[in-house]
Amino acid sequence: MKILSKAKFLLLALAIISVSCSETKIEEKESVDYVNPYMGNISHLLVPTFPTIHLPNSLLRVCPERRDFTGDLINGLPLVVTSHRGSSAFNLSPFQGEEKDIKPVISYSYDQEKLTPYSYSVYLDEQDTEVRYALSHQAALYELDFTQDGPAYLILNSRNGSMKWDGEAVSGYQSLDNNTRVYLYLKTELTPESISVLKENSLVKETIANGRNACVVLEFENGTKNLILRYGISFISEDQAKNNYIREVRDQDLKSLWAEGRRIWNEALDKLEIQGGTDNERSVFYTSLYRTYERPVCISEDGNYYSAFDGTVHSDKGTPFYTDDWIWDSYRAHHPLNILIDPKKEEDILHSFVEMATQMENNWWPTFPEITGDSRRMNSNHGVASVIDAYSKGLKGFDLEKAYLACKGAIMEKTLAPWSGMPAGKLDQFYRDHGYIPALKVGKIEDIPEVHSFEKRQPVAVTLGTSYDEWCLSQIAIELGETDDYNYFMKSSFNYRNLFNSETGFFHPKDNDGKFVEPFDYKFSGGMGAREYYGENNAWVYRWDVQHNVADLISLMGGKENFIENLDAMFSEPLGRSKYAFYAKLPDHTGNVGQFSMANEPSLHIPYLYNYAGQPWKTQKRIRKLINEWFRNDLMGVPGDEDGGGMSAFVVFSAMGFYPVTPGMPVYNIGSPIFEKSTIHLDNGKDFVITAKNVSYENKYIQSATLNGKLIDKPWFNHSDMSEGGELILEMGSKANKTWGSLVNDAPPSLKVE
Numbered sequence: 001m002k003i004l005s006k007a008k009f010l011l012l013a014l015a016i017i018s019v020s021c022s023e024t025k026i027e028e029k030e031s032v033d034y035v036n037p038y039m040g041n042i043s044h045l046l047v048p049t050f051p052t053i054h055l056p057n058s059l060l061r062v063c064p065e066r067r068d069f070t071g072d073l074i075n076g077l078p079l080v081v082t083s084h085r086g087s088s089a090f091n092l093s094p095f096q097g098e099e100k101d102i103k104p105v106i107s108y109s110y111d112q113e114k115l116t117p118y119s120y121s122v123y124l125d126e127q128d129t130e131v132r133y134a135l136s137h138q139a140a141l142y143e144l145d146f147t148q149d150g151p152a153y154l155i156l157n158s159r160n161g162s163m164k165w166d167g168e169a170v171s172g173y174q175s176l177d178n179n180t181r182v183y184l185y186l187k188t189e190l191t192p193e194s195i196s197v198l199k200e201n202s203l204v205k206e207t208i209a210n211g212r213n214a215c216v217v218l219e220f221e222n223g224t225k226n227l228i229l230r231y232g233i234s235f236i237s238e239d240q241a242k243n244n245y246i247r248e249v250r251d252q253d254l255k256s257l258w259a260e261g262r263r264i265w266n267e268a269l270d271k272l273e274i275q276g277g278t279d280n281e282r283s284v285f286y287t288s289l290y291r292t293y294e295r296p297v298c299i300s301e302d303g304n305y306y307s308a309f310d311g312t313v314h315s316d317k318g319t320p321f322y323t324d325d326w327i328w329d330s331y332r333a334h335h336p337l338n339i340l341i342d343p344k345k346e347e348d349i350l351h352s353f354v355e356m357a358t359q360m361e362n363n364w365w366p367t368f369p370e371i372t373g374d375s376r377r378m379n380s381n382h383g384v385a386s387v388i389d390a391y392s393k394g395l396k397g398f399d400l401e402k403a404y405l406a407c408k409g410a411i412m413e414k415t416l417a418p419w420s421g422m423p424a425g426k427l428d429q430f431y432r433d434h435g436y437i438p439a440l441k442v443g444k445i446e447d448i449p450e451v452h453s454f455e456k457r458q459p460v461a462v463t464l465g466t467s468y469d470e471w472c473l474s475q476i477a478i479e480l481g482e483t484d485d486y487n488y489f490m491k492s493s494f495n496y497r498n499l500f501n502s503e504t505g506f507f508h509p510k511d512n513d514g515k516f517v518e519p520f521d522y523k524f525s526g527g528m529g530a531r532e533y534y535g536e537n538n539a540w541v542y543r544w545d546v547q548h549n550v551a552d553l554i555s556l557m558g559g560k561e562n563f564i565e566n567l568d569a570m571f572s573e574p575l576g577r578s579k580y581a582f583y584a585k586l587p588d589h590t591g592n593v594g595q596f597s598m599a600n601e602p603s604l605h606i607p608y609l610y611n612y613a614g615q616p617w618k619t620q621k622r623i624r625k626l627i628n629e630w631f632r633n634d635l636m637g638v639p640g641d642e643d644g645g646g647m648s649a650f651v652v653f654s655a656m657g658f659y660p661v662t663p664g665m666p667v668y669n670i671g672s673p674i675f676e677k678s679t680i681h682l683d684n685g686k687d688f689v690i691t692a693k694n695v696s697y698e699n700k701y702i703q704s705a706t707l708n709g710k711l712i713d714k715p716w717f718n719h720s721d722m723s724e725g726g727e728l729i730l731e732m733g734s735k736a737n738k739t740w741g742s743l744v745n746d747a748p749p750s751l752k753v754e
Contacts, residue, residue, distance in 0.1 A: 331382040460499055588600050
């Protein structure tokens, strides 16, 4: 036998390895595989994200019911979540054991949880039960594997409503707020051996349960090892829930639903295609994009929908009806993102808002439309921004005149007091007469009935926010030829000036005598959440809340140098107290870099403001730093209260390299892209591509740029530059090009000083 030399042996081994590797099929990740629903599931301070299983913008959403990711127990198995806060309507509790241990909702010790946007599985370890789950838009399927001896039970609970067994299936409802109900129809493949209801912790041989923790208990024979159940959900009726079950899951199995859910998610996520970046950066990007599909939700069911805005079932007349949209958050980036990747959906959403307004008593544009109606939360009425933003970017599939009347009514007829749906009163008349919301004098007791006892007046936040809203109204008015309205609202859009303190460079509350409130601390005055003067954030954040007229803000601050100096100071100014003391006073003002709060939406546009003052390189630096620090592919990877897409849309835009600072102006500010190439597959079949040459972690600074083949020096571009497809090419480097975009004429557009 001939012995191979060491060199020949090594070459032969390498050849075998090479052939082996070439024959091994490496499966590439698809977009949905990058989604990590657990990102942000542990909150830095307030509400975490929830690992929600749902199809894009669909009525049916579920998530494991626990306080946050660290919760040691899950409370039953969810059947539907009625808001993004993780609160379930109905609970399903599979159980094996002694009858005396049956409760309305079983809390389970669990392990081996696996969750994707379209699937769920978990092992209930003390019960020795395997759970697998798949869902469609309005119906879903559970598959349960039991291992213990003895009968298997299913406990079906409505926390406040009714449940019944009709001989074939369980149906019922749960009452929500504002006379709204969610209905259930659920059918098991196996016929139960007996039916009971739970009364005072005992099983009673009845088939109907009503009231608090209304429970129907299905008992299956000894030896039951596998149980499949399918159910439908509706906001219209039990019959409609049954129809949804029949249409979507009756003839489906777990694997077919998983496959279809995966296809639907990839189709939605693939509207934005990225190349380059690390796996973690891709996960942050696609997880953020997934979050933007959590809300609003389409509640049309076979062409009809229940509206909590008038308590009536309506025909949608061929246009899907959407609700559950917290517009105070979502107008900033979430709605503008919809315009780019799904303009038809955005038109349908705005049409839905028009319908809501007409269904409500006063025809006022909604502010926080939820499943249960408009909760009128937060301050200002920023839904008007979404109207003009869509219209200015070419979306015409909604009635602009009806939208204008409803928006105008919400600002002129409804009170501007935060968290209130009351008609305008003395506070509002003062604003009309004097151009600002007055702060209470120190020591004075609130006597305005429309002011919320906890949320207070928020006079600076409301004055600044309403100035912007009135600018938005002026832009709609001129489109409709309403010249008098245009002139009135354009003048009012400068009302922010009335609270600017030229000696300090801050927006400072005034009392009803026109005097600045003194003494004053721009970090801490205003009580809990600074609500007596601002809103959730302090004066350092609201210092920049003039999105529609940054040029004038620069002028008020004494020019570009002072403006830049003030911006820089925000990112370096210390908290001024211990973290404990700071966050005890300002719990929403987290994700801090100095006084900047990455965790609260009024801050989202601030890093881009350097573009307006001749130093876009600082925008590039800030954006990259903030994204890298605060948005990560881990359990604490979201800095604050992510309200179902508003903050995540900021990440999606910024990672691609641009951002809509002023919704209502069809303009985008350029930042610093993370990926080598980002492609937006537009609804018209064309693509807009952002190419970042030589981009890397270090190479975050723009050296030069071309837009659709032409050299540009300005750090912004128009919506029209991308709406028909095209390419933005950015040459990136590790050191700032401080001259690019630095000239006065390079600044993004805003209103001129009047």
